[in-house]
Amino acid sequence: MSELKQELKEKIIDILNLEDLSPSDIEDNDALFGDGLGLDSIDALELIVMLDKDFGIQLTDPKKGKEIFKSISVLADYIAEHRKK
Amino acid sequence: MPSTEKNNANRGVAITGMGIISAIGNTLEDNRLSLLSSQSGIGDVTQIKTKQASQIKVGEVKLTNDELIDQLNLLKDNNFTRTALLGLVAAKEAVKNSGISMDDSVETGFISATSVGGMDKTEIHLKEFPSKKETQKYISSHHAGDSTQKIADALGINGFVTTISTACSSAANAIMLGARMITSGQLDRVIVGGSDALSKFTINGFKTLMILSDEVCAPFDADRKGLNLGEAAAYLVLESDEMTKNKNVLAYLTGYGNANDAFHQTASSETGEGAFLAMQKALQVADLKSSDINYVNAHGTATPNNDLSESVALTRIFGEPMSDFSSTKSFTGHTLAAAGAIEAVFAVMSLQEQIVWPNLNFKSKIEETGLKPTTTLKNKHIQNVLSNSFGFGGNCSTLIFSKR
């Protein structure tokens, strides 16, 4: 699981163009949206594409994203349970 | 700071001709009949091969490119994109409808809007360009200015020509610029509007933003799921008052305003600030109060975000009672850069017919704002129509059309 979390941190920094951030700057339970990393609705959509592309998980309701992308830990749990790749 | 821009009563902006082609008709009269019979043009996509076909509904123009080429009598080896074809059909109708002749010595400008440009052809032929010589003619027609120039050349335009590309408010901005060039005396006559064809580029792009609906759209409905893309073109002939002495004036463009929402690249703010400011500015230019508006043709794309934001802005402008309002995107789909122009045509038709066009597919009010659009054809006295067009990038524009 910690390998997946590390992978996710690297992916998020890369996909969302988070300049000047390294994986060690993101805590497992930090809020990704709102006050945490300050990600916005377009970032959420990019993560939905990532779920499909890298893990074979298709999310059709963008509102579900809010719960799944709460933090790295929550996201990792969700992926571990639902991944097809 | 109070603006001094007022639609100068001595140099009003008259609309003397219109032309349109959309999912609900290939001519002005076809469009009018569809509106009068509440006949929507939204359905399955038939002319584009897209992966998304089973998951979307669109407002397609019911003519193929070959049929458009035939109608326009173009040479077989032309490099007109669908955007240019639709545009030329509508522009020619506008010129005919107005009765103007490009051979008189009046300087006539042309301001056209597009977001797709020649992408409809480029996306089909891109990989073939290096190997298939006969497709290379579409390289030069990709540019956003290409359809503008082609139409200008075909019409014999002798004056100022430009292309505006500001997403879904583009055509409204083209109309606004044309009006200002007339009121400032730079032009006596200008043809303004826009054109956008459907393309895989936009279908896939909007799909990835998750704002498309897999059903016919339901603007302002509590359960709205998203928009239906559409394609269309429409143009208006604008002339200064002096030019219209013995002419039939269809309506007057009396107000216009533009403002930026400054909130997000694609979403609208909760307070609808950009929309509010645009409407406020347009009313100011027209020297009207919100209670003078008899019908609002809303932007109403049926996305969760726009319709809520626009409802808030409408409430801030109109208070109670709310003006009669509807979104005609439930007829045509969201025609992107052309929207401001086709909806301008519908606004003028509303003045001509003294009818409020219905907002189709509405079932229940948005809880937060409780606004109910007009859902059936409504006959009433209409003096002033306000039309909204809000684009990505926070670009919000409003136009006001009036009888005099």
Place this chain on the structure above:
Amino acid sequence: MFSDDSQDFSGFVKSAAKHLNTSYPKLYKMDNLSKLAFLAADVILSEQKAQSDTALLFSNRASSLDTDRKHQASISDTNNYYPSPSVFVYTLPNICLGEISIKHQLHSENCFFVFDKFNPEHLHSNTEYLLHHKKAETVLCGWVDFDDKNYEAFLYLVSENGNIAHTVDEISKQYRSKL
């Protein structure tokens, strides 16, 4: 005020942003056209403390072509089909106006024109109109173009008072001198 020998644009953006003290993380999410427009505008607007009724009148030749190509590439392989929402968002030339408006909280008029080449007459007459009719107190205008490896940005701020006369000749002169 700043020059860089880096061949690639992303390197240029990083050094420019650092040098100009542009502390704006969202900069790196923008496409090339918006990054260029944003930095160029930021230089002027930060210096002048932008008022919320600063109108924006931008123009270029390539529209959003640079980003259009990226989006097109992402949907052209049916076996590797993952269009990116953050790329698609920038397939319109006026998004850069939105970005500038968001940073400086400008709620003013904004428009984007596509021309074959830099058109000082058009920018001049539109700017004069806005100022004359008090639709804006200042107007930031110019040309921001990005097409593959070629890019240029020429922006200038116009208001009632200033050091340089607002004439078509002067605009053309300034544009040519920066080339």
